[in-house]
Amino acid sequence: MALPMAAPLTAQEANSDIDVYGSALTEGPKVEGMITARESDRIQVTTENGQATTIIVDEGTEVKASGGFLGLGSKALNTAQLMNGLPVEVETLQFQGGLVAKQVKLKSSDLETASMIRGATQQQFAEHRADIDENTAAAEALRGRMGTIDQYNVRGVTNVYFDSGKWNLTGEGQREICNLATQAEQMDNALLLVVGYTDSVGDQDYNQVLSERRASRVVNYLQQECGWEPWRMLTPTGMAEADPVADNSTAEGKAQNRRVSVNILVSKATEEG
Incomplete structure (x- = not known):
């Protein structure tokens, strides 16, 4: 601008x-x-x-x-x-x-x-994202066996929310993440998909990295504190300010858009088979 x-x-x-x-x-x-x-x-x-x-x-x-x-x-x-x-x-x-x-x-x-x-290089980005990339090969192999995203049924969704420009989890967010993991553990062949988002404040490059850092923080917590196995996750991603769920012209709307969505997915082929 x-x-x-x-x-x-x-x-x-x-x-x-x-x-x-x-x-x-x-x-x-x-x-x-x-x-x-x-x-x-x-x-x-x-x-x-x-x-x-x-x-x-x-x-x-x-x-x-x-x-x-x-x-x-x-x-x-x-x-x-x-x-x-x-x-x-x-x-x-x-x-x-x-x-x-x-x-x-x-x-x-x-x-x-x-x-x-x-000013970071791709190598520096990779260093900051190492914690979510360690199990990429296993996740990609699993996704290849089970098909594309439209071949899954969504069996549960939890959104956790963040302060502006931040990626640290609140106590409430931590509890909700582990509750979802417990729910998913009761389902055969359930996988988790984690997607991070931002509001419209800031430029595209900043929001892309911020959304990825939010997704990474949730993935870390799922695996380290909630006991979720890394191989039972699809590759996490950040979507910046895409797919807003509320109007970014208001403070309330921005607060709803600063989120990470954690989705429980089960293969349609597995359920139907």
Whole structure:
């Protein structure tokens, strides 16, 4: 998305940092969300409810990343590291009818993830997905024996939901996943298909990887905590923002679309045979 260019500063403004970043300016709102567009000296931050705000950033903007034990450590960054897909908290000042970023706070772990998504090679992606690819050969062989997806009956579906930009499971999500696995264990020849999704916030590349990470997290939990055998899974996948179940123009709709769908499948040939 192209953003408008910043208005040129007057000579007085250009020569006096205090007029732009000092106490003479009125405090603006605190904006918390995800960077969804970046051009030159401006970023667009979209909140969880879908509101987009354009904010000016330049050498006067302080950028801090927190990390380490309990998030107590912090380090200074520069504005060049503010990229699409990065969750941020921005303290602003009002300036010429717009907003200037006084300070941008972010998490080091989020920066690492966004950087990986932006510039990773296929090898780096493979390293992050190793946990869901270990059993691909067995899953593909099983799928070959049992046919294509339209040759399955769906015997149960559970959706688990995620916060914006996140892929960690809630306690409720963990319980629902294991409950589904227990249900599937009672069915002969049942397989599980895991599909991850996102809402419409963020660009396509970011959402593709985010949906895959959500699917991967669910697969890991199924196998490591719920005792589901790896060979009884079809290849998991991420679908980004495809197949929304609700309207992405509302916060409620976005929350419903940030999901992983876990499906119990049984071969039609097995049931009919």
